[in-house]
Amino acid sequence: MLAKVRAAGASGRAQIARASGLSTQAVSNIIGDLVADGWLCERGRRCEGRGQPAMQYAIAPFAGAALGIEVRPATVLVSLVGLDGTTLYTHRQPIPRADPETLANFVPSLLDAAMEAGKDQGADRLLGAGVVMPGPFGETGLAGAPSDLPGWAHSDPAEYFERWLSLPVRIENDANAATMNERILGSAQGIDTFAYLYFGTGLGLGIVMGGTLQRGAFGNAGEIGHIGVPYKGRIAPLESAVSRMALETAMRKASLRATRIEELEALFEARDSVLLAWLDEAAPALTHALETLESLIDPQTIVLGGALPKALVEALVARVHLTERSVANRPERSHPRLMVGACGRMTASHGAAALVINAALTPQMASMA
Amino acid sequence: MLAKVRAAGASGRAQIARASGLSTQAVSNIIGDLVADGWLCERGRRCEGRGQPAMQYAIAPFAGAALGIEVRPATVLVSLVGLDGTTLYTHRQPIPRADPETLANFVPSLLDAAMEAGKDQGADRLLGAGVVMPGPFGETGLAGAPSDLPGWAHSDPAEYFERWLSLPVRIENDANAATMNERILGSAQGIDTFAYLYFGTGLGLGIVMGGTLQRGAFGNAGEIGHIGVPYKGRIAPLESAVSRMALETAMRKASLRATRIEELEALFEARDSVLLAWLDEAAPALTHALETLESLIDPQTIVLGGALPKALVEALVARVHLTERSVANRPERSHPRLMVGACGRMTASHGAAALVINAALTPQMASMA
DNA sequence: TCATTAATTCAACTAAGTTGAGTTAATACG
DNA sequence: CGTATTAACTCAACTTAGTTGAATTAATGA
Numbered sequence: 001m002l003a004k005v006r007a008a009g010a011s012g013r014a015q016i017a018r019a020s021g022l023s024t025q026a027v028s029n030i031i032g033d034l035v036a037d038g039w040l041c042e043r044g045r046r047c048e049g050r051g052q053p054a055m056q057y058a059i060a061p062f063a064g065a066a067l068g069i070e071v072r073p074a075t076v077l078v079s080l081v082g083l084d085g086t087t088l089y090t091h092r093q094p095i096p097r098a099d100p101e102t103l104a105n106f107v108p109s110l111l112d113a114a115m116e117a118g119k120d121q122g123a124d125r126l127l128g129a130g131v132v133m134p135g136p137f138g139e140t141g142l143a144g145a146p147s148d149l150p151g152w153a154h155s156d157p158a159e160y161f162e163r164w165l166s167l168p169v170r171i172e173n174d175a176n177a178a179t180m181n182e183r184i185l186g187s188a189q190g191i192d193t194f195a196y197l198y199f200g201t202g203l204g205l206g207i208v209m210g211g212t213l214q215r216g217a218f219g220n221a222g223e224i225g226h227i228g229v230p231y232k233g234r235i236a237p238l239e240s241a242v243s244r245m246a247l248e249t250a251m252r253k254a255s256l257r258a259t260r261i262e263e264l265e266a267l268f269e270a271r272d273s274v275l276l277a278w279l280d281e282a283a284p285a286l287t288h289a290l291e292t293l294e295s296l297i298d299p300q301t302i303v304l305g306g307a308l309p310k311a312l313v314e315a316l317v318a319r320v321h322l323t324e325r326s327v328a329n330r331p332e333r334s335h336p337r338l339m340v341g342a343c344g345r346m347t348a349s350h351g352a353a354a355l356v357i358n359a360a361l362t363p364q365m366a367s368m369a
Numbered sequence: 370m371l372a373k374v375r376a377a378g379a380s381g382r383a384q385i386a387r388a389s390g391l392s393t394q395a396v397s398n399i400i401g402d403l404v405a406d407g408w409l410c411e412r413g414r415r416c417e418g419r420g421q422p423a424m425q426y427a428i429a430p431f432a433g434a435a436l437g438i439e440v441r442p443a444t445v446l447v448s449l450v451g452l453d454g455t456t457l458y459t460h461r462q463p464i465p466r467a468d469p470e471t472l473a474n475f476v477p478s479l480l481d482a483a484m485e486a487g488k489d490q491g492a493d494r495l496l497g498a499g500v501v502m503p504g505p506f507g508e509t510g511l512a513g514a515p516s517d518l519p520g521w522a523h524s525d526p527a528e529y530f531e532r533w534l535s536l537p538v539r540i541e542n543d544a545n546a547a548t549m550n551e552r553i554l555g556s557a558q559g560i561d562t563f564a565y566l567y568f569g570t571g572l573g574l575g576i577v578m579g580g581t582l583q584r585g586a587f588g589n590a591g592e593i594g595h596i597g598v599p600y601k602g603r604i605a606p607l608e609s610a611v612s613r614m615a616l617e618t619a620m621r622k623a624s625l626r627a628t629r630i631e632e633l634e635a636l637f638e639a640r641d642s643v644l645l646a647w648l649d650e651a652a653p654a655l656t657h658a659l660e661t662l663e664s665l666i667d668p669q670t671i672v673l674g675g676a677l678p679k680a681l682v683e684a685l686v687a688r689v690h691l692t693e694r695s696v697a698n699r700p701e702r703s704h705p706r707l708m709v710g711a712c713g714r715m716t717a718s719h720g721a722a723a724l725v726i727n728a729a730l731t732p733q734m735a736s737m738a
Numbered sequence: 739t740c741a742t743t744a745a746t747t748c749a750a751c752t753a754a755g756t757t758g759a760g761t762t763a764a765t766a767c768g
Numbered sequence: 769c770g771t772a773t774t775a776a777c778t779c780a781a782c783t784t785a786g787t788t789g790a791a792t793t794a795a796t797g798a
Contacts, residue, residue: 014745026786028746050796051744193586205665209585214578216667217562221578223664228657230597230604235657288597288604292661295592296574298585383776395755397777419765420775 012054031057039063039083059084062122066360067114067167068353069107070132070174073098073149076106079346080114081353082122083361085185089117090346099151100160107164127360128168130352131161132177134201170355174348175204175222176213178341181351182303183208184358186342194299196341197224197290199306199313200348203243207297213355229288232281241285242316244307250278261345265309279312283319291322294337305341313340381423400426408432408452428453431491435729436483436536437722438476439501439543442467442518445475448715449483450722451491452730454554458486459715468520469529476533496729497537499721500530501546503570539724543717544573544591545582547710550720551672552577553727555711563668565710566593566659568675568682569717572612576666582724598657601650610654611685613676619647630714634678648681652688660691663706674710682709 011019017027034040041060045053061084068079074096080089093110095102115123134149161169172180175198182188182196192211198204205222207214214221225239232241240246251258254274258264267275290302304313317338380388386396403409410429414422430453437448443465449458462479464471484492503518530538541549548565551557557565561580567573574591576583583590594608601610609615620627623643627633636644659671673682686707 012745023787024746025748025788029785045795049744050742050794052746052792052794054745207666209578209583209590210581212579214583214666216578217669218667221665221667223667226664227661228599230599235599292596293665295595296590296662296665297576297583298587298590298592300586381776392756393777394757394779398754414764418775419773421761421763421777423776 012056014054016057061086062120064125064127064360065118065122066127066353066356067111067129067165068132068177068349068351068356069110069129069161070177070349070352071098071103071149072134076103076110077346077349078110078114079349079353080118080123081185081350081357082118083127083357085354085357087350088121088123089114090349092345098149100155101151103160104164107161111165126167128170128356129161129165130170130172130177130355131157132172132174132348132352133157134174168356170352170359172352172355173204173219173222174198174200176206176215177349177351177355178204178306178347179206179208179351180213180355180358181347182206182305182341183213184354185350186303186305187339188301188303188341191300191335193297194301194303195222195293195297196303196305198347199244199304199308202245203239204306205293209297209299224289224293227289227292229285231285236285238285238289242282242289246282247275247278250274250281261307261309264312268309268312268315275312279315279319283316286316287320287322290320290338294322300333301335301337301339303339303341305343306347307345308343310340310343313343381425383423385426430455431489433494433496433729434487434491435496435722435725436480436498436534437501437546437718437720437725438479438498438530439546439718439721440467440472440518441503445472445479446715446718447479447483448718448722449487449492450554450719450726451487452496452726454723454726456719457490457492458483459718461714467518469524470520472529473533476530480534495536497539497725498530498534499539499541499546499724500526501541501543501717501721502526503543537725539721539728541721541724542573542588542591543567543569545575545584546718546720546724547573547675547716548575548577548720549582549724549727550716551575551674551710552582553723554719555672555674556708557670557672557710560669560704562666563670563672564591564662564666565672565674567716568613568673568677570612571614572608573675574662578666578668593658593662596658596661598654600654605654607654607658611651611658615651616644616647619643619650630676630678633681637678637681637684644681648684648688652685655685656689656691659689659707663691669702670704670706670708672708672710674712675716676714677712679709679712682712 013028013031014024016031017024020027031040035042035057038060040057040063043056043058045055061082064083065080065088066083068081070077074094076093076095078089078091078093079087082088091110091113093106095106115126117123133152158169158171161171175196178198179196183191188194188196188208191208193209195208196206198206203225205224207222216222225243226237228235229238229241247264248259251274256267256272256274258267264275293299293302304317317340320338322337382397382400383393385400386393389396400409404411404426407429409426409432412425412427414424430451433452434449434457435452437450439446443463445462445464447458447460447462448456451457460479460482462475464475484495486492502521527538527540530540544565544567547567551565552560557563557577560577562578564577565575567575572594574593576591585591594612595606597604598607598610617628620643625636625641625643627636633644662668662671673686686709689707691706
């Protein structure tokens with residue numbers, strides 16, 4: 001019911017009833033309960049045509065909240081997001097090391113700070129926490145990759161965080177979390193089959209099909225960084241051609257350094273030749289990957305975003321020319337084949353919170369285990 | 370409830386209750402009704418340990434059936450499959466042309482024949498029909514591809530078939546139908562995240578994630594034949610390297626012909642050098658595609674099958690060497706990374722019926738439109 | 739002013755589940 | 769061999785979440 005209201009925006013009881021297939025009466029009862037419990041609030045009446053004007057309902061501004069935590073090698077990012085999608089609080093905490101012992105000291109106080117900040121805005125009804133950690137998870141052929149955090153190899157992060165926070169916890173990789181951010185709060189709202197290409201440390205991909213984030217059999221779907229694409233006359237992993245790492249490598253060769261987003265932004269505005277050359281080289285490799293993706297999952301759109309300046313992503317998209325001879329090229333398409341999504345540092349931690357909100361508002365099938 | 374019984378095999382009421390989270394009582398009532406209506410049947414008692422032995426229930430042999438129809442340019446294949454997965458009837462009907470006018474004449478009589486053949490075996494309770502037609506559907510950049518059937522471009526095939534059959538109809542492409550065959554009746558039973566590579570006219574892919582067949586935004590997910598892979602030193606569509614068409618092209622160059630499966634089988638058994646050379650060339654291209662697939666969707670396994678001799682598919686699989694440096698390479702894996710599935714002519718039409726059965730036995734979320 | 743329309747509510751009913759006590763048929767043990 | 773124990777299953781009363789159909793309310797339009 002809450003999901004319906006979120007999806008449709010403010011709506012009257014009868015309207016919801018028609019949309020959900022339930023009787024007016026049932027909807028009326030449920031809404032009554034939800035208002036009484038503070039989940040929904042009245043939003044005035046809409047007068048339109050004859051008949052009694054419909055009382056509109058919307059998700060109450062301070063109905064509840066979810067916590068998002070992103071763990072990086074030297075930083076923890078915290079977001080508190082309201083049920084209605086508003087950002088209530090964000091915080092950036094430097095840490096010496098991202099191992100379980102260090103985090104055990106920091107996490108509880110970060111929770112306290114977030115609770116305090118969002119005290120009267122729904123934080124008293126915290127639905128859960130989403131935690132972003134670099135994937136891939138579990139023991140794979142990629143173990144020992146540079147993105148791995150120390151001290152987590154043989155333990156279940158969710159257990160630790162549940163103990164520290166006393167909240168239900170969901171662990172996700174950065175790409176998947178950012179994808180949910182895009183789906184619930186960003187440019188992919190209402191799209192239920194799409195892919196999100198996320199520029200993080202490496203290159204990640206979140207896949208949403210049929211409204212559900214697809215995590216794969218072992219939670220590692222979307223490792224697009226490792227697929228082989230033509231690059232500089234050879235087949236190379238996409239990540240080595242298109243990613244922040246690849247860009248940094250290219251710049252280092254020219255004795256340039258630009259680690260922070262702002263520095264990259266400045267370089268791009270200055271039309272730096274090394275940066276532009278990288279764009280020109282990266283685009284064909286990216287094109288190949290995106291065409292593969294379109295063929296395999298037939299998405300409504302592919303969104304690009306992450307820890308790169310928006311202008312840079314836009315420039316990259318402008319250089320990608322997708323073939324017209326594809327199943328993806330169809331006239332009734334309602335979204336462009338490529339879109340630029342939310343860029344910025346907090347995308348993933350926001351997304352982690354969004355993930356929890358989505359889980360809370362999405363009707364789930366009974367376990368069926 | 371029926372889905373549970375199918376998934377778990379014969380089981381007692383209490384056992385089902387524990388698995389489904391419902392009370393024993395509720396399960397007992399439901400099972401009572403299902404037995405009364407002829408969906409389930411008793412299967413004797415299992416004596417094991419103390420306590421009253423549990424009465425076992427299984428899906429009744431003649432509880433119902435589904436029709437599968439595969440439309441090809443010059444042939445229509447018909448399968449009648451029982452709810453419990455048994456094949457009740459198959460038929461192969463040559464037709465002059467696969468346009469709507471011609472089919473309007475053939476389809477009703479094909480239905481009658483199938484109903485007659487399965488008269489006392491559940492055909493009186495026909496759940497629906499699955500129709501396999503070559504994709505991609507709708508207007509895409511690939512319009513005019515050789516696989517297209519004549520006369521269907523601007524109409525909805527489902528409407529036609531529903532009129533001809535007076536049954537609920539589902540349209541699928543061959544790869545997706547074959548995938549359901551594998552999932553419900555074949556080697557992918559109980560696997561809920563996998564991909565099925567189908568050798569048909571071209572090359573198709575069915576993707577099952579989280580137990581659901583993923584059809585993409587426009588029903589054309591899995592167009593793997595069109596992704597670019599390295600082949601003979603260039604980037605070429607996978608289909609031009611690995612498919613029956615590719616094989617036929619290679620053989621034609623050597624002035625050989627082998628259109629029928631049996632001919633291919635004979636050639637392979639004779640260790641024909643052209644065939645073996647093709648295998649050696651096709652395998653690296655296929656390897657690239659499969660590694661891409663593993664990275665993107667992280668499946669439990671990838672199954673290969675379709676209209677090629679099983680031995681040939683096995684030989685192809687033997688020549689594919691997947692890198693160990695992959696997210697897909699993990700110790701707790703319970704299935705091999707590649708498997709050989711059902712091969713043969715009726716795979717797709719069977720699958721179409723399987724699709725209907727699956728839809729009937731899978732609990733669906735209320736529409737939520 | 740009054741009929742029409744649509745949103746909402748009231749009240750009785752129904753379907754599908756729950757709980758808790760009781761029954762049945764097997765094994766385990768003295 | 770008889771009896772306690774165990775587990776599957778049933779009976780009966782109760783609860784919940786929905787349904788249906790009639791009544792109420794507040795707007796528009798003739």
